[in-house]
Amino acid sequence: MPSSTLSPQQTRPPRSSGLSLSAVATGFLVALVGYASSVAVVIQGLAGVGADTAQIASGLAALGVSMGLAAILLASWQRKPISIAWTTPGMALLAATGPVAGGFPAAVGAFLTVAVLVMVTGLWTPLGRWIAAIPKPLANAMLAGILLKLCLAPFAAMAQAPGLGLLVLVTWAVVGRFARLYAVPAAVAVALAAMALNPPDTGGAFSGFALPSLSLVTPVFTWEALVGVALPLFVVTMASQNIPGLTVLATFGYTPRVPPVFLVTGALSALTAPFGAPTINLAAITAALCAGPDADPQPERRWQAAVVGGIGYILLAGLAAVTATLVLRSPPILIEAVAGLALIGAFGGALLGAVQVEEERVPALMTLLVTASGLSFWGVGSAFWGLLFGGAMHALHHWRPAGSKAV
Template sequence: MLKYFSLPHISAGFVSILVGYSSAAAIVFQAAAAGGASPEEIGSWMWALGIGLGLNCILLSLWFKTPIVTAWSTPGAALLVTSLPGIPMAEAIGAFLFCSALITLCGITGWFEKIMQIVPQSLASAMLGGVLLRFGLDTFIAMQSEFTLVFLMLCAYVLGKLFLPRYLIPLTFLVGILYAFGIDLMTSIPMHLSLTPPIFVFPQFNITTLIGIGIPLFMVTMASQNVPGLAVLRAHGYKTPASPLITWTGITGLVLAPFGGFAFNLAAITAAICMGHVVDPDPTKRYRAAIWAGVFYILLGLFGGTVASLFTIFPKELVMSIAGLALLGTIANSLKTAMDEEQEREAAILTFAMTASGVTLLGIGAPFWALLFGMALHFTMRRRHTA
């Protein structure tokens, strides 16, 4: 068991969850509140999401010996913020179940995997690079408001790269925490640690709600989350079959939707944090970081909003910086893979640029549209070369 207690693995798992919660937990709170959830029901939502994501991370990573990190659907939560007002909670739960049933069906039938097999590696890597670029840039944007903090973290990153590459991210993170604590950048919050009880809501099925919320939630989850999530795995050389992963995230939703687990999917950004070279030089051992991410997810689920509030103590500049620095290597590798094949470069740069733009069309995020247009250009150029 001692092999699982490695500081780089533990810190990568923690940073992964830190980035996920600090960047998107507030959206989940808003989504639950938009549906008229009480504070107790909002806690139940966080319980369901934490337990479901944690078990998926641990069990899938152990089974496939691959760093499988799952997440809630952040675009889905944003969709719910605007869609749930006026919808009874029981009908919303029915829509969550319907969405999870569609995800499960995609996994069982293998439709999703067949579609993803068509995507060239260069385009998948270009999309990943575009998704992660914002995080790399955020490191330097954060210098505008907290120059010394970010500068010290950059110095720690450079020195760690030279002398302690195995502990690069933990060292950088520690330097940031110590400086933030030393100058009182850490927010002080009252803590009342208590277990969060799950609250079961019996679902009701209204055809209008199923079509108006369930189907859009399914579409944005698959297009904006599962597509880049699988691309992250492929870009790091992991050939884990997609169908079992999609199936289990769907089944997780079917079990936990009545408690507030609105949608589960493969993670992209937080998963990449657990897959980089700085986590472990040996790719076959990086799954242990995903297991630790699962452990932290479960702790957050068990203690719901109480422990989640811990993530608010870190200044946003520290979170932005550690996320960006942890992902620099992955961004570089993604761009290299995207540009390796000369005949695929135009399609790859189109995919990268459109993804990095962050444009949203018809409620669906940039990664889906970038991949769609990139593949159209790729197959058009290939047909012209073979004609």
């Protein structure tokens, strides 16, 4: 007599291998949120190391294309939701570092160096192990120190531009109360509208849409930029983007082959660096959108969301010129405020990761404070010195004379 209870195989909905409409919608959402939530940070970072408006527009356009191509290639090749993004913490590092010896060409040389190091990581596993061996509290503390100044900017903006600063902050808070994912994009939209409607007297009215053009910058290699920009940028990119990105994918059951990921993102970063584009990397936050069940109930179809997200980034690259113009014509403190709001979540996570282990708390705080101080020697920025001082404190706390026992 047949059973009246259906087996799990009978109750499971039929699987489909075609185009997933939910993955398409999620992919475009990922592109819009990823772009709108941190484009101000990217612009501020590029401007901080000496890029002019044309070079920033070129870098943004090249970034959009490289992120899109990498996501399309890796996700469709490995059939996994591999999302690609720019390094938002790395851009905050550039903003905090400021001008470097050799100007923007030296910064481009640093971008190219980081791209090569990422490729080497894909080919030579010991380098990746060395980066992973950096104590996580120290890496988080360095990141928190980098982000601290920017995260204070929203409140400084209310003092310098009370109306606009308060409007952006209230928008972020109210929208975040009901839809946290849209809080920063809503604040960005309000800020951009204010910039377009209230141009500075020196700039005249906003002239409208214009396609970006690529500006070729010949890389210059200086030891100040290599040590003060390239090395910290590489560490931040690996520790706060690539490693967390792989972890996020693993939590949803995806384990992509790592060497191709680093080789593709590094190679595309190297090709676009001469056009002012910093390094691209695995997405950490938006990766959860593509890899989660909202993208598609069937895990084997979620890779389509990452592909569509890549297409969205390529389309958004066409907005690079208008975005750069609007942002750079606004009061600098307002841009810092928007960037700071976008980074508050990252700052909180980094701070928690830095201090939650009690025995690592003092070295981590040393790293955070030195990094946040802006300390600079011989043209080398504070992020490097923060990691160096914190590492020395970590070694001191863990050093034991031969034959002695820990108490």
